[in-house]
Amino acid sequence: MIEKSLAEIAKMAGGLNDVRKFADVKVKGVSIDTRKMEAGNLFVPIKGSRTDGHNFVADVIENRGASAALWQKDVPSPPEHLPVIIVEDTTTALQELARSYRNSLEIKVVGITGSNGKTTTKDITSNLLAQKYKVQKTEGNFNNHLGLPLTLLRLREDTEVAVLEMGMSSKGEIEFLSKLGRPDAVIITNIGESHLLDLGSREAIADAKLEIISGLKENGIIIYHGDEPLLRDRLQNYHGKGILKTFGASHDNDLYPVAIEPWENGNQFTTNLGSATFFLPVLGNHNILNALAAMLAAEFLGVSFEQMNDGFASLKLTKMRMELSEGVHGEKIINDAYNASPTSMNAAIDLVANLTGYRRKILVLGDMLELGPLEQEYHYKVGISLDASKVDYVFTYGELSESIARGAKEMLGENRVFAFHDKQKLSEELKKYVTNETIVLVKASRGMALEEVVKALQ
Missing domain, CATH: 3.40.1390.10 (MurE/MurF, N-terminal domain)
Structure with a gap:
């Protein structure tokens, strides 16, 4: 520091x-x-x-x-x-102090932004880079105009790589953070619906996320989700100082998964670059995409693919990101209650729906915040998209999530969906439905504090 x-x-x-x-x-x-x-x-x-x-x-x-x-x-x-x-x-003054200190350090910087997956990608990137470098990363959610300067000021003088998460709530914020951090590599994980309330459209969100390029150093790298048209179209005529690399599920990307084998505590996968098999100890196919972004950044900074499994093996994600635990009745609980948007919620639901080895699957879903004037519609669409053959019960918490319940009842029926405005009552009812063969997903925006439901089961 x-x-x-x-x-x-x-x-x-x-x-x-x-x-x-x-x-x-x-x-x-x-x-x-x-x-x-x-x-x-x-x-x-x-x-x-x-x-x-x-x-x-x-x-x-x-x-x-x-x-x-x-x-x-x-x-x-x-x-x-x-x-x-x-x-x-x-x-x-805090920001200028951080700028001066950062500029005094001989350090490589990876900047990460996106609507979903920033923190998971940050954690994975840090672990991969730690196979070769002394690494520090953004702690918690210190990713805004106050948090990022504090993160920079905590860097040790012998740190070789800093992995910095860059968040935003309005236009211009990421540009400021990028110019403050001066990254050698930037990652844009995806474009979702978070911040629609502030920015109004996914197009505006894409423009705001692309501000991360503004502070990129000469000969740096821009790593982005190539399956996202809003990013691909905006970067197809890019002639700046960085090189472009894409990751995603489609074969049009520079790095994509060839085969994925789900395990109880993660996924084994191979990629189009070489024959190596990797094991990511994190649930969800969407997290493989986050891993691919991290792999491209690590490779750019000199970490070989052969070293990366060691980085994956020691991975510990920030709390409440696909955090797997066990309840008192032996039920498995996925705590993904740190944040939520329609994109991330659908990804988490899809994960649970396709898990094998469980006789009962329960979703506990809370409000997704900051979605703007169409928030009720976004919640309803989550409910109406559920597959009654793959989800057994749905519990919702919050006013907006009543729309999830409304859609879910159309798909699952009235007797399999329960809406609550009291977390304690929700938890008490939920306990009646869990067994040692149950998987429970808990997912909502941070403001709903649904980790309290997780604690009630433990």
Whole structure:
């Protein structure tokens, strides 16, 4: 992580005041959260809609171990007796500090964006690259205008490759993040329906995701889902500074699966490039596509296909991404409750529908958020697409998911579909239907907190 003197930090962050009195104070790491403060941290107070971090500056320095803090110029009464750097805007200063630090590092960067699969692809890419390099990756969901700068500032000076997830909620955000991270390789996993509420169309989402190219270094690589027309059409006349590589299910791609064999805890597969057999310990064919994207990035940075199985074998995904566990009655539970869109939900349902070895298959589905004016229709389509011969019961949670239940009842019948607005009642009813021969999928947007249902079964 960044380790500098206060004088150096002030210069990098655009400090406005005279800090000579505290010039030799040592800063180690940066935090914007008083609850996660570590000794030696620089505290960056952010002015929020409900709280203002400036109210905690004195406390974190005097009592919680912070060595210094930034202070926004328009906030009155900066504590002059403490090591404080005054800046025009603390968010901008944090970003500029990260930019300066990143530019000082001799490091390769992989940037990853997409509507679905960013975090899984990040995890796989990191593991593959770790077969040759010292790697750090975005932790949790630190992938926005605050999270990515914090991720950069956590990079160790001996780190050789950083794998950075780049998220967005509106146009222009990924361009900013890409120019901040300056990637050598970029991956666009897919274009789905997430952020339709903000951007209005899948075409606009595709344009926003393609902003990741803007910060690409000379002779870098652009890896994208070649089965997606919105990406393929936009890149067919690309004449920029990067090379193009595609992955996908169709044989038109540079890398595609030739054979897939599902196992209880993952998939074995081969690709069109060579005869090697790979085992990905993650459920779902869609995750093989994420693995293919990661393989192209790793190969570009010098990891051979022969090394990749070792990277797959040690893979541990971020929590609540196709996380397989067991309930108290021996039922298997797939916890995919971190996020959801129609694309990812249909992929997860398709996975469960085609799993073998279970006598009962149950879907627990919650609201998919940020889908815009057609949200009810998207939910209904999930329900109406279910195959009654492959799914036994459906439990829904939330107002929007009533539309899933409505569609599901048309396919499965009234007595196999249950709609709830209370998670505890849902969990109590669900327990009546699980046995040691049951597989349960739990899937919803993050705001629905459906992991509480998973905990109730365990």
